[in-house]
Every structure is written in structure tokens, then in C-alpha cells.
Amino acid sequence: MREISYRVALREAIAEEMERDDRVMIMGEEVGRYQGAYKVTEGLFDRFGERRVVDTPIAENGFAGIGVGAAMVGLRPIVEFMTWNFSAVAFDQILSNAAKVRQMSGGQFSCPIVFRGPNGSARQVGSQHSQSMDIFYAHVPGLKVLAPAFPRDAKGLLKAAIRDDNPICFLESETLYNLKGEVPDPSEGDLLVDIGKARVVREGADVTIVAWSRISVVAMQAAALLEKEGISAEVVDLRSLRPLDHETVLASVAKTHRAVVAHEGWPYGGVGAEVVDRIQRHAFDELDAPVLRVSGADVPMPYNAKLEQWCLPQPETIAAACKKVLYVD
Amino acid sequence: MLPGPSRSVMAAKPQKPQANPGTEHREKRGPDAPPPIKDSQFARQAPANLDRVSLPDVKVDVEELTRLYRQMQLIRRVEEEAARAYAQGKIGGFLHLYIGQESVGVGAAAALRPGDYVVGTYRDHGLAIAKGMSARAVMAELFGKVTGCSKGLGGSMHLFDAPNGMLGGYGIVGGHIPLAVGCAFASKYRGDGRVTLCFFGEGSVTIGSFHEALSLAALWRLPIVFVCENNEYAMGTPLARTLSVEDVSQKALAYGMPRDRFFARDVLEVKQRLGEAIERARETSEPTLVEVRTYRFRGHSMSDPGKYRTSDEIEAQKKLDPMLRARAQLELLGKTAEQLSALDAEIEEEVQDAVRFAAESEEPGPELLEPMTYVGPFAR
Ligand SMILES: Cc1ncc(C[n+]2csc(CCOP(=O)(O)OP(=O)(O)O)c2C)c(N)n1
Numbered sequence: 143m144r145e146i147s148y149r150v151a152l153r154e155a156i157a158e159e160m161e162r163d164d165r166v167m168i169m170g171e172e173v174g175r176y177q178g179a180y181k182v183t184e185g186l187f188d189r190f191g192e193r194r195v196v197d198t199p200i201a202e203n204g205f206a207g208i209g210v211g212a213a214m215v216g217l218r219p220i221v222e223f224m225t226w227n228f229s230a231v232a233f234d235q236i237l238s239n240a241a242k243v244r245q246m247s248g249g250q251f252s253c254p255i256v257f258r259g260p261n262g263s264a265r266q267v268g269s270q271h272s273q274s275m276d277i278f279y280a281h282v283p284g285l286k287v288l289a290p291a292f293p294r295d296a297k298g299l300l301k302a303a304i305r306d307d308n309p310i311c312f313l314e315s316e317t318l319y320n321l322k323g324e325v326p327d328p329s330e331g332d333l334l335v336d337i338g339k340a341r342v343v344r345e346g347a348d349v350t351i352v353a354w355s356r357i358s359v360v361a362m363q364a365a366a367l368l369e370k371e372g373i374s375a376e377v378v379d380l381r382s383l384r385p386l387d388h389e390t391v392l393a394s395v396a397k398t399h400r401a402v403v404a405h406e407g408w409p410y411g412g413v414g415a416e417v418v419d420r421i422q423r424h425a426f427d428e429l430d431a432p433v434l435r436v437s438g439a440d441v442p443m444p445y446n447a448k449l450e451q452w453c454l455p456q457p458e459t460i461a462a463a464c465k466k467v468l469y470v471d
Numbered sequence: 472m473l474p475g476p477s478r479s480v481m482a483a484k485p486q487k488p489q490a491n492p493g494t495e496h497r498e499k500r501g502p503d504a505p506p507p508i509k510d511s512q513f514a515r516q517a518p519a520n521l522d523r524v525s526l527p528d529v530k531v532d533v534e535e536l537t538r539l540y541r542q543m544q545l546i547r548r549v550e551e552e553a554a555r556a557y558a559q560g561k562i563g564g565f566l567h568l569y570i571g572q573e574s575v576g577v578g579a580a581a582a583l584r585p586g587d588y589v590v591g592t593y594r595d596h597g598l599a600i601a602k603g604m605s606a607r608a609v610m611a612e613l614f615g616k617v618t619g620c621s622k623g624l625g626g627s628m629h630l631f632d633a634p635n636g637m638l639g640g641y642g643i644v645g646g647h648i649p650l651a652v653g654c655a656f657a658s659k660y661r662g663d664g665r666v667t668l669c670f671f672g673e674g675s676v677t678i679g680s681f682h683e684a685l686s687l688a689a690l691w692r693l694p695i696v697f698v699c700e701n702n703e704y705a706m707g708t709p710l711a712r713t714l715s716v717e718d719v720s721q722k723a724l725a726y727g728m729p730r731d732r733f734f735a736r737d738v739l740e741v742k743q744r745l746g747e748a749i750e751r752a753r754e755t756s757e758p759t760l761v762e763v764r765t766y767r768f769r770g771h772s773m774s775d776p777g778k779y780r781t782s783d784e785i786e787a788q789k790k791l792d793p794m795l796r797a798r799a800q801l802e803l804l805g806k807t808a809e810q811l812s813a814l815d816a817e818i819e820e821e822v823q824d825a826v827r828f829a830a831e832s833e834e835p836g837p838e839l840l841e842p843m844t845y846v847g848p849f850a851r
Pocket residue numbers: 171200202224228231592594642643644645671672673674675676702704705706771
């Protein structure tokens with residue numbers, strides 16, 4: 143099968159959905175003439191023109207809200223945040239309008255919009271530019287939150303998100319954009335991935351690692367390290383944070399009886415805590431050890447390169463947590 | 472586009488600023504157009520003498536001009552070395568250079584008193600140095616070393632220097648503008664006579680916090696000067712696609728705020744014009760919005776391919792480099808070539824010392840992270 147990068151997978155998803163449906167348009171800073179700050183939208187301006195690929199000034203709260211309004215009356219906007227850090231400026235539009243309008247209107251209006259962009263750390267971009275916004279959005283009823291790790295899932299989920307009738311926060315990662323993976327050729331038909339389904343990306347017998355987004359890739363590296371020591375780790379890539387597919391997680395835990403949840407965001411009350419809660423509530427009797435979490439350090443991200451890596455989950459720290467739940471050294 | 476360059480030091484060719492490409496139509500006023508808004512008493516048109524390249528009207532103190540030239544040159548050399556270190560992988564993340572814009576930060580800082588506050592963006596190396604930070608502290612921060620101004624934790628975008636009143640560089644566009652108003656609020660509250668200068672790019676004028684900040688500063692008459700460094704581009708977006716008007720300083724009108732607007736060609740003129748606004752803030756506690764027109768010679772950050780502007784445009788701008796102008800003025804005032812190269816050598820030594828210092832310094836350790844997150848015990 144052909145291999146393409148995560149970046150190209152996203153671009154294909156956007157282009158195919160724009161081709162298919164004139165209501166779909168994209169707006170954001172530098173998405174058009176500049177070809178995208180991270181080149182996800184490269185070529186789209188030339189292909190679809192300025193009516194559908196809209197360059198915005200720096201006004202996140204403004205254009206996010208404009209997207210919400212346009213979605214309420216029939217468009218299906220994709221709003222790109224140059225990075226999710228800047229979505230904090232637009233938080234009110236997502237929290238108070240996008241997520242609420244359906245219920246407030248007794249179902250008269252819905253908000254089919256996709257907010258997307260890179261989330262989490264990049265490399266040494268400092269505390270204000272390295273935030274994992276996962277939990278801020280996953281916390282909100284009314285929103286769906288997706289965080290794929292691999293190109294095929296990125297494409298299939300983004301296409302599904304654009305077709306979904308609810309507001310969706312789609313979390314990418316700058317450090318995943320160059321990651322290559324197998325993605326079926328468009329000639330083989332529409333690639334759609336169901337929203338709300340986790341995926342076992344590596345099978346194993348001894349311990350389950352639950353992760354999402356970039357950390358799923360790190361978890362695969364951890365599993366490879368463990369394999370050298372004779373430990374067989376299963377990796378569950380959540381892909382979707384809300385809805386959260388705990389069935390797939392529980393099925394894995396029923397097999398391995400031990401689990402480690404790994405994520406980049408802070409530990410306090412994060413999505414990881416939600417996963418742990420669901421495991422202990424639904425699979426308490428299956429567990430042979432407490433579930434452990436490996437998270438980003440509980441501090442703002444420092445600039446210094448070594449400290450930044452110190453703050454982030456590494457293959458080694460995830461592997462060490464797995465050994466801990468296995469009670470080996 | 473800014474007006475074309477004047478080439479000779481003595482030539483004095485007044486030119487009017489032109490509208491940005493694509494905005495001309497907005498400037499035309501038909502018979503049905505609404506009457507022009509009456510400006511506040513302090514508002515000024517861009518002066519006719521923009522390209523005067525002899526000495527400015529203000530009384531020129533050679534020593535002062537030498538000092539300002541030295542600062543500008545130091546900033547530029549520090550940044551050129553930083554760009555080199557970045558290419559060598561010694562500096563990471565984002566690096567936004569101020570090269571071309573030095574006259575703004577330097578002229579502004581020269582108009583301040585010790586104790587005054589400045590607040591800026593991620594493009595902050597120039598402002599930090601102008602406000603008194605050492606080249607060592609800047610370079611070490613860029614290298615991520617514990618001897619840097621922010622202990623290597625902040626990086627290029629977050630230079631802080633409390634003793635010198637540098638309240639930081641901030642990464643979220645416009646997010647620091649209300650914060651700067653807060654500093655001015657505290658000054659008025661305490662009656663301490665300080666003035667705050669808040670710097671931001673023209674791209675920040677579209678963000679809500681800019682408007683809320685100006686609105687409150689005007690309403691409460693706070694001692695602050697908003698310095699919009701209009702370098703014509705917000706990343707790859709030219710002014711004409713950021714704003715529906717060409718004159719950024721117009722934003723002051725609706726807030727009933729005094730405004731000014733000029734080109735940063737001449738560091739002494741920058742000092743003088745911002746000085747007027749600063750004095751107004753200090754004496755009458757009245758805020759001003761000042762649009763300073765400038766130009767960055769480098770990309771937005773190190774990763775910007777810069778395809779949105781032509782090399783002709785950049786070359787034309789480089790001929791107007793305020794640094795060259797200051798140097799030419801010093802020559803005009805009798806500085807000899809030997810004196811100027813001695814000055815350059817001194818700057819060079821300072822820059823090389825800063826690079827050595829940064830390279831040799833220790834990195835911060837993880838034990839710093841928790842105490843730098845909270846005052847007192849870590850809140851778990
Ligand atoms: C809220 C927010 N949105 C987007 C960005 C990304 N970004 C950083 S700088 C910049 C352009 C700012 O341009 P301008 O205000 O003109 O300042 P300049 O870089 O020209 O000094 C953008 C879009 C950001 N940092 N914060």
C-alpha cells in the first residue's frame with residue numbers, strides 16, 4: 143500500500159471533503175496564500191480559491207465564532223488554529239457557543255464545525271506554545287474530541303469529523319506531521335474511520351499501554367524496548383477522547399490484567415485520569431496491579447531542550463511504568 | 472509600501488507616505504462619504520519630512536546618538552550571532568529577529584526614565600537589550616542556560632528583567648496588552664509616576680484583547696503608551712489583509728485616545744516622538760496609541776521561507792536602514808572612521824564574550840522546575 147505523511151493525509155481529507163461538498167470551507171491564519179503555517183493546507187488555495195480557503199487576520203475568538211455562526215445556518219466550516227495554544231483565545235466560542243447551541247435551542251440548531259490544528263509540545267517552543275489542550279475540550283459535553291496518531295486514522299477521522307453534525311476538536315501534532323504510514327489510495331473509495339473507536343495498534347499479553355496522539359507512537363517504542371526484555375505489551379491507541387471507547391481498553395485489560403496510561407498533558411484530572419477511572423470501575427476484578435499513569439510533568443513546559451524532554455513521556459519512562467505494574471525490578 | 476529611499480546623506484526630499492498596495496480604494500472619499508472623523512487634539516499626520524536624512528530637528532547630543540547607535544548595533548550583532556547559533560543547533564524553538572526594527576526599541580527606551588515599565592512580544596531581544604539587559608543574559612537564555620535572564624526556562628520569546636523594568640516578551644499575540652495596562656493601573660493606583668510602554672505588531676490590532684485594553688486604558692486614563700510596531704507583515708500577511716484601514720493609529724479615535732504615527736527611520740526622532748507620548752502619560756495620565764512604521768529585514772522567524780515579499784522590496788528597505796542613518800549622522804557630526812571602527816570592535820568583543828559565556832554556562836536542572844512554578848510549596 144502507498145505510504146504518505148500524516149500532513150498529506152490531513153490535506154487529502156480536507157481536499158476530498160471540499161470536493162464533495164460545497165458547504166465545506168476552511169479558514170484560519172495563513173491557511174491560504176502562505177500555504178499553511180505547517181503546510182497542511184498547501185495547494186488548497188490554488189485549487190479551491192479564496193471563497194473556500196479563507197485567510198484570516200489574528201482574531202481567533204472572532205473567526206472561531208464566525209465559524210460557529212456559519213455552521214448554525216448551513217455551512218460546514220473547518221477552522222484551523224495555527225496551534226491549539228491559540229484556541230485559548232477562542233475558548234469562549236467553543237465552550238459557550240459551539241458546545242451549547244444545540245441544547246439551548248432545544249435541538250433547533252446544530253453546529254457542524256471542525257476546529258483543528260497541532261496540539262501539545264513541538265520542540266523548545268516554551269510554555270505558552272507547548273500546551274496539551276486535550277482535557278479542556280474533552281471535559282465539555284457537546285463537543286467531540288479526536289486525537290489520531292497515525293496517517294490512516296488522521297485521514298479517515300478527519301473526513302468523518304467533517305461529515306459529523308457536531309462540533310469537533312481535532313488535535314494533531316507538529317511532531318507527527320512528517321510521520322509516514324500506509325493510507326489506501328483515494329481510488330479505493332472513501333476512507334472513513336468511525337469516531338469513538340479505539341484501536342489495538344500492537345497486540346501483547348503482559349501489559350496494556352493506553353495512549354493517544356503523539357504518545358501512541360512513543361508507546362510503540364516503549365513496547366519495542368519491553369519486547370527486548372521478554373515483556374509483551376499491547377498498545378491501545380484511543381484515537382478518540384470523547385466519545386471514549388473504554389470497551390476496547392477493557393477488553394485489553396481483561397487479557398493483560400495490567401495497564402499503564404500514557405499522555406503528554408499534565409497529570410491533574412486529565413483524560414488519563416478518566417481512562418483510569420473507567421478501568422477501575424469496570425474492570426476492578428481483572429486488575430493484578432494498580433493502573434499507573436505516565437504524563438507530562440506537572441509544570442509549565444520549560445524551554446531548555448533537556449528539561450523539555452525530561453518533562454515529556456519517553457519510551458523509557460513508559461517501559462519503566464510497565465515493569466512496575468508487572469512488579470519486575 | 473514605504474516611500475522610496477533617499478540616497479545621499481545631505482539630500483532632504485520630503486515624501487508622503489503611500490497607502491499599502493490594495494488599500495488605495497479605501498482611502499478615496501466620494502461626495503457621499505461620511506465626513507472625516509475629527510481627530511483628538513494630539514493626533515498628527517505623518518510628517519512631511521520623513522526622508523530627511525540630515526540631522527533631525529531635535530537638538531543632537533553626539534554622546535547620546537553614539538550611545539543609541541551602539542545599542543542598535545549591539546542588538547543587531549547579538550541577533551546575527553544568535554541566527555548563526557540557531558543554524559548550528561545551539562538555539563532551538565522559535566527565534567524572531569528584530570533586525571531592521573532596532574531604532575524603535577532603542578529610541579523608545581531612551582525616552583524612558585529608570586523605573587518605567589516595558590512589555591513586549593516574542594520579538595523581544597532588542598527591547599530587552601535597550602532596556603538594559605546584558606548581551607550575556609540574552610544569549611545565555613537563547614542557549615537555554617541557567618545563567619540566562621529567565622534561567623533557560625523561558626527562551627527567546629520570554630525575556631524578563633525585573634530590575635530593569637522589562638516585564639517580558641509574550642507568545643500569545645495581543646495577550647500581553649491588557650497585562651501592560653495592568654502595570655499602568657498599578658502605577659496610577661500607587662501614584663508612583665511610572666509610565667508603561669507596551670509594544671506589539673500591527674497584526675495584533677485585530678485581536679480582542681487589544682481593544683479591551685485600549686478601551687479601559689482610555690476610560691481610566693492610565694499612564695501607558697501603546698507602541699504599535701507596524702512592520703507591514705504579520706507572518707506572511709500584509710497589512711492590507713489584516714486591517715480594513717491603512718492607518719493603524721486610527722484605532723485610537725473610537726477610544727478618544729491621542730495618537731501619533733511616524734516612521735522609525737531616525738532613532739532620535741523615535742525618541743522624541745515617543746517622548747511626547749510618554750510625558751503626556753506621566754504628566755496627565757493620558758494614554759496614547761503610537762503607530763511606528765518600521766520593517767523587519769529577516770523572516771518572521773527562522774523557519775519562515777518569506778515567499779510573500781520580493782527581494783527587491785527588502786533591498787529597498789535595507790537602504791533605509793535606521794542603523795546606516797545613525798552612523799551617517801555620527802560621521803556628519805564629526806566622528807572619524809577610526810572612532811567608529813573602535814566602537815564596532817568594542818561591540819564585537821561584547822558579542823563574542825556573550826556567545827562564549829552562553830556556550831560555557833551550565834544548563835538548568837529539573838530541581839528548578841517546581842520552585843519556579845509556585846511561590847512557596849508546590850501545590851499538588
Ligand atoms: C493568539 C495568537 N495567534 C496566532 C499566533 C501565531 N503568530 C505568532 S506571531 C504572528 C504574527 C504577528 O504579527 P505582528 O503582530 O504584526 O507582529 P510581528 O511578528 O510583525 O512583529 C502570529 C500569527 C500567536 N502567537 N498568538
